[in-house]
Amino acid sequence: xxxxxxxxxxxNVSPITVSRxxxxxxxxxxxxxxxxxxxxxxxxxxPNQIARSLRSSRTNTLALVLTDITNPFWTSVxxxxxxxxxxxxxxxxxxxxxxxxxxxxxxxxxxxRRRVDGFLLVPARSEASAVxxxxxxxxxxxxxxxxxxxxxxxxxxxxxxxxxxALTRHLIEQGHRQIAMLSGPLGVSTAxxxxxxxxxxxxxxxxxxxxxxxxxxxYTVESGYAVASELLAETVLPSALLGxxxxxxxxxMRAIREAGLAVPENISVTCIDDIPAWLVGEPFxxxxxxxxxxxxxxxxxxxxxxIREPGVHPAQEIVLPTELIVRRSTAAVNGNHTE
Amino acid sequence: xxxxxxxxxxxNVSPITVSRxxxxxxxxxxxxxxxxxxxxxxxxxxPNQIARSLRSSRTNTLALVLTDITNPFWTSVxxxxxxxxxxxxxxxxxxxxxxxxxxxxxxxxxxxRRRVDGFLLVPARSEASAVxxxxxxxxxxxxxxxxxxxxxxxxxxxxxxxxxxALTRHLIEQGHRQIAMLSGPLGVSTAxxxxxxxxxxxxxxxxxxxxxxxxxxxYTVESGYAVASELLAETVLPSALLGxxxxxxxxxMRAIREAGLAVPENISVTCIDDIPAWLVGEPFxxxxxxxxxxxxxxxxxxxxxxIREPGVHPAQEIVLPTELIVRRSTAAVNGNHTE
DNA sequence: CTGTTAGCGCCTTCAG
DNA sequence: CTGAAGGCGCTAACAG
Numbered sequence: 001x002x003x004x005x006x007x008x009x010x011x012n013v014s015p016i017t018v019s020r021x022x023x024x025x026x027x028x029x030x031x032x033x034x035x036x037x038x039x040x041x042x043x044x045x046x047p048n049q050i051a052r053s054l055r056s057s058r059t060n061t062l063a064l065v066l067t068d069i070t071n072p073f074w075t076s077v078x079x080x081x082x083x084x085x086x087x088x089x090x091x092x093x094x095x096x097x098x099x100x101x102x103x104x105x106x107x108x109x110x111x112x113r114r115r116v117d118g119f120l121l122v123p124a125r126s127e128a129s130a131v132x133x134x135x136x137x138x139x140x141x142x143x144x145x146x147x148x149x150x151x152x153x154x155x156x157x158x159x160x161x162x163x164x165x166a167l168t169r170h171l172i173e174q175g176h177r178q179i180a181m182l183s184g185p186l187g188v189s190t191a192x193x194x195x196x197x198x199x200x201x202x203x204x205x206x207x208x209x210x211x212x213x214x215x216x217x218x219y220t221v222e223s224g225y226a227v228a229s230e231l232l233a234e235t236v237l238p239s240a241l242l243g244x245x246x247x248x249x250x251x252x253m254r255a256i257r258e259a260g261l262a263v264p265e266n267i268s269v270t271c272i273d274d275i276p277a278w279l280v281g282e283p284f285x286x287x288x289x290x291x292x293x294x295x296x297x298x299x300x301x302x303x304x305x306x307i308r309e310p311g312v313h314p315a316q317e318i319v320l321p322t323e324l325i326v327r328r329s330t331a332a333v334n335g336n337h338t339e
Numbered sequence: 340x341x342x343x344x345x346x347x348x349x350x351n352v353s354p355i356t357v358s359r360x361x362x363x364x365x366x367x368x369x370x371x372x373x374x375x376x377x378x379x380x381x382x383x384x385x386p387n388q389i390a391r392s393l394r395s396s397r398t399n400t401l402a403l404v405l406t407d408i409t410n411p412f413w414t415s416v417x418x419x420x421x422x423x424x425x426x427x428x429x430x431x432x433x434x435x436x437x438x439x440x441x442x443x444x445x446x447x448x449x450x451x452r453r454r455v456d457g458f459l460l461v462p463a464r465s466e467a468s469a470v471x472x473x474x475x476x477x478x479x480x481x482x483x484x485x486x487x488x489x490x491x492x493x494x495x496x497x498x499x500x501x502x503x504x505a506l507t508r509h510l511i512e513q514g515h516r517q518i519a520m521l522s523g524p525l526g527v528s529t530a531x532x533x534x535x536x537x538x539x540x541x542x543x544x545x546x547x548x549x550x551x552x553x554x555x556x557x558y559t560v561e562s563g564y565a566v567a568s569e570l571l572a573e574t575v576l577p578s579a580l581l582g583x584x585x586x587x588x589x590x591x592m593r594a595i596r597e598a599g600l601a602v603p604e605n606i607s608v609t610c611i612d613d614i615p616a617w618l619v620g621e622p623f624x625x626x627x628x629x630x631x632x633x634x635x636x637x638x639x640x641x642x643x644x645x646i647r648e649p650g651v652h653p654a655q656e657i658v659l660p661t662e663l664i665v666r667r668s669t670a671a672v673n674g675n676h677t678e
Numbered sequence: 679c680t681g682t683t684a685g686c687g688c689c690t691t692c693a694g
Numbered sequence: 695c696t697g698a699a700g701g702c703g704c705t706a707a708c709a710g
Contacts, residue, residue: 051687113388390703
């Protein structure tokens with residue numbers, strides 16, 4: 001593969017002149033420039049970004065480390081991050097951790113060696129240790145979706161507590177009292193906050209919180225299915241089910257269907273996170289919708305700013321609202337609306 | 340940020356010894372190794388992969404250039420590619436072209452400059468020119484999902500023609516005669532082949548192909564919606580609709596709903612590409628399902644082999660079968676099953 | 679087992 | 695407007 005010296009000798013100039021043609025064409029006489037450009041063309045020369053990065057210590061690369069691209073929520077985030085990044089000349093390396101701290105650590109280590117210019121990280125657990133390795137190297141990071149208490153970093157997330165609160169309240173208004181909370185892993189801040197919102201709504205309504213109805217699981221369809229199946233095998237059934245995310249609710253719906261029950265006739269189901277309307281034809285689930293595209297865009301914006309103006313901006317937290325969307329998966333207890 | 344020389348001087352060895360501790364630890368005496376490792380630890384030294392890449396001309400990076408990560412089909416492909424790549428120590432750069440040849444060209448150019456080790460490319464148009472720039476540089480490529488006639492490259496794709504044929508046949512067996520084909524962009528081989536399969540099924544059944552029922556559009560929800568809306572505004576309506584992909588069918592379903600018609604009572608709808616069952620609760624669409632996870636995995640396997648053993652393997656084409664899955668979006672004409 | 683030399687391809691600095 | 699020297703960080707190749 002031709003290099004800058006090949007181009008230089010073919011066009012009878014020094015390598016630095018070729019470099020200038022590439023980076024500051026206006027500082028080279030038109031005649032020389034034309035000669036160099038002809039040589040570039042002839043040799044099919046393609047500048048080596050690796051060498052450039054070595055000199056400049058900039059890779060124009062962002063790392064997007066998330067839990068699972070397969071969840072449409074993260075798919076949208078990934079799309080918006082890539083859009084925002086490529087508009088500014090950055091490429092994106094995608095990594096799926098599956099909420100596994102070991103995988104996450106391994107990825108972060110590889111990415112630090114690669115000298116990515118910045119990280120967009122969805123930490124597998126909400127602990128400062130998740131971002132420590134990055135901060136120690138003074139590489140810009142923005143944490144997505146989750147808090148990391150004790151770490152001085154930018155965070156862009158949704159208001160999980162309010163989302164869960166709104167959903168729980170909605171269920172209560174429909175007459176539900178036996179509301180099961182299918183939580184995510186409690187080591188993750190969003191799971192914690194969603195349980196908090198659930199508790200607050202119950203307490204405010206004067207309904208005692210029954211710990212029996214709070215079940216911890218993973219943010220996956222399989223886990224939602226498993227936990228809901230357990231619940232449905234018991235003698236007293238809940239009249240409503242709050243999934244901590246879309247996947248949990250989808251798994252739960254499957255369990256309910258397989259148990260021969262109907263949504264919402266027998267059990268109402270709702271969750272945080274929407275499923276894109278264009279994916280499902282007629283959306284069915286009542287949800288507290290986040291704005292994944294926004295989330296990714298805002299986070300990328302913050303990250304690029306950090307990269308461009310290092311050390312200027314103090315860490316900040318952006319909290320986006322969720323939107324309650326009432327659809328057909330929730331109904332009044334026994335099918336009678338109480339309003 | 341500490342470099343290899345800092346580690347070397349702190350541990351009183353030469354840089355090359357540090358390098359050996361990192362890459363061939365067994366070739367360094369345990370005592371020296373321990374000293375070096377202590378220094379690495381103390382300095383928080385992280386090897387610079389950029390410098391390593393410059394020396395080795397290997398970046399351990401694959402480029403995944405697809406049309407839109409937002410389509411669950413491509414989401415699955417992306418996931419499988421990332422899984423397979425990271426298992427072999429490769430990272431993946433993700434790019435969305437939106438079927439735009441200009442965007443594609445821009446991405447390819449940037450990625451060649453970055454010296455990615457290989458490309459997984461979904462070409463925006465099925466033409467050899469799409470991969471020319473890559474082949475000219477002798478960089479390994481695998482083309483995903485689409486043919487590129489005239490180019491000597493590995494291709495991993497599904498059998499679109501057979502998929503469309505199976506769907507059309509299914510509709511014919513249900514008594515349909517007025518079947519509209521909502522095609523994708525005909526510059527893309529999959530669109531072409533899906534129309535071919537549609538034609539073959541009709542012809543074999545002795546039903547004349549009415550060009551009026553074949554409509555070209557994009558592989559998007561919006562386009563499916565627009566084209567179907569047009570169709571539904573005419574005086575003679577089709578009794579069934581074949582979407583060239585999932586998004587087209589989803590858009591069409593929306594148009595049908597908005598026209599006050601029902602699926603399948605008034606119009607049957609079917610398409611190539613499934614929507615993951617776990618996303619939609621009770622899957623509704625009759626489809627010819629591809630295996631995106633397989634597709635990505637197989638393609639990545641071929642690509643990594645090309646990278647490891649350059650110039651050894653002749654170009655090959657892998658064609659994966661599609662599976663006809665009959666669900667509730669198709670029914671016999673007038674609701675009467677003809678079987 | 680350890681070290682010296684040199685160079686991967688580029689661009690900043692300083693001269694001309 | 696053009697060029698020479700040097701170094702970014704790392705590791706082959708070749709000593710010793």
